Amino acid sequence: MKMPLENLQAIIRCPVCNKKYRPTKMLVLDEDEKRTTLHLSCTDCGASSMVFVSLGQFGVVSLGILTDLEQSEARKVFFGQAVTSDQVIEAHQFLKQYTGGVEALI
Numbered sequence: 001m002k003m004p005l006e007n008l009q010a011i012i013r014c015p016v017c018n019k020k021y022r023p024t025k026m027l028v029l030d031e032d033e034k035r036t037t038l039h040l041s042c043t044d045c046g047a048s049s050m051v052f053v054s055l056g057q058f059g060v061v062s063l064g065i066l067t068d069l070e071q072s073e074a075r076k077v078f079f080g081q082a083v084t085s086d087q088v089i090e091a092h093q094f095l096k097q098y099t100g101g102v103e104a105l106i
């Protein structure tokens, strides 16, 4: 959904403190004709969120989730490869047989 950031700013607020975002702290991760995905950092409370804005038959809808990702990390994660089912099974099998402490995995 190709809209200027200033227009999106008017409809998106920080989910923590409810302040409007400043365009300088808004990073467009992806956009097409009907959807825009943004990473937002609140200048007032410091919270970061990922927001998905889409244009549906009833108008503009936004969905935000809090994240601890910085903008550079968000870009890397968003465009990174998805976890495969084989990787999930591999992790499950590893953890099933693992007898050490959690601190050794960090």
Ligand SMILES: [Zn+2]
Pocket (backbone or CB within 6 Å): 014, 015, 016, 017, 018, 019, 042, 043, 044, 045, 046, 047
């Ligand atoms: Zn905030």
